[in-house]
Amino acid sequence: MNTKLRTIAMIPARYEASRFPGKLMQDLEGKPVILRTYEAAKATALFDEVYVVTDSEEIRNAVEQASGKVIMSIAEHSCGSDRIAEAVQDLDIDIVVNVQGDEPFTNAEDMHNVLQVFYEEGAEDIDLASLMTPMRAESEIENPNNVKVIVDQHNFALYFSRAPIPYPRDRDIEVTYYKHKGIYAFRKEAVLDFARLPMRNLEASEKIEAIRYLEYGKRIKMVHSDSPAIGIDTPQDLEEARNILRTKKQQ
Numbered sequence: 001m002n003t004k005l006r007t008i009a010m011i012p013a014r015y016e017a018s019r020f021p022g023k024l025m026q027d028l029e030g031k032p033v034i035l036r037t038y039e040a041a042k043a044t045a046l047f048d049e050v051y052v053v054t055d056s057e058e059i060r061n062a063v064e065q066a067s068g069k070v071i072m073s074i075a076e077h078s079c080g081s082d083r084i085a086e087a088v089q090d091l092d093i094d095i096v097v098n099v100q101g102d103e104p105f106t107n108a109e110d111m112h113n114v115l116q117v118f119y120e121e122g123a124e125d126i127d128l129a130s131l132m133t134p135m136r137a138e139s140e141i142e143n144p145n146n147v148k149v150i151v152d153q154h155n156f157a158l159y160f161s162r163a164p165i166p167y168p169r170d171r172d173i174e175v176t177y178y179k180h181k182g183i184y185a186f187r188k189e190a191v192l193d194f195a196r197l198p199m200r201n202l203e204a205s206e207k208i209e210a211i212r213y214l215e216y217g218k219r220i221k222m223v224h225s226d227s228p229a230i231g232i233d234t235p236q237d238l239e240e241a242r243n244i245l246r247t248k249k250q251q
Contacts, residue, residue: 005094005095005118006092007048007094007095007096007097007115008048008049008088008091008096008097009046009049009096010084010087010088010096010097010099011037011052011098011099012098014054014055014056019234020238023232023238024059025058025059026232028245033101033102033104033238033241034059034062035063035066036104038050038063038066040105041099041111043108044107049069050068051070052068052071054071055073073086074086080098081098081184081186081191081195082194082195084186084191085192089192094188095115096191097111097184098182098184098185100182102182102231102232103181103182103183105227105230106181107227110131110181110223110225111183113223113225114185115129117223125219126187126221127219127220128184128213129184129185129222130181130210130221131181132149132151132179132224133178133181133225133226133227140177140179141177142164145233145234146162146179147161147210148160148161148163148165148178149179149180150166151178156219156222158214159211159214160211160214184210190213190218197212199212200212202215
């Protein structure tokens, strides 16, 4: 029988998002986006603890006023993994799940499936796990805000890109395009290694932190998800999220 791994969720929350500044504090049907995300992670009941990790006093106050747990970090981090590495340095944990602060609809089934890979045969070969969901609309596939992933026969990630991959040179070949959903489950050592390793050119070019893990030989297990990937990158995304919540309330 596998030993239970001590597992926490970390939600990195930076106020100054480049594409949509202040998006985590935007109102999402009565609550800030970041609080909706925090409550969704708590509601899964999969974690020993859930924390928001932020350099923003405004975000800190919003979460703590709702009795949420916050860890303050320095402001100079370039990505969520670096922010998480600082926060977990001295914590006694095995697995840390990075829940993107701008994805308030991540569900329990997805999180459970990502965590489950660490209990399955071959788990010792997995440094981190993440989610991918199929895309069918050409507008989604072409959108550079949607990070695409390609995998090998065992669903280990081969590469991530903002460009459509694979390139459809032969359009008679049927290919499923996958969007990378912003949940990572790391072994603690993997995220600490990430923070120690310098950014290389592929990551710098694409601005996708998952590439750093691949460039340094880490193995990323991708888990299939059919639930919609709804990240809030633009004001239009925020309005879509509001519509989803309104629909749920009416059901």
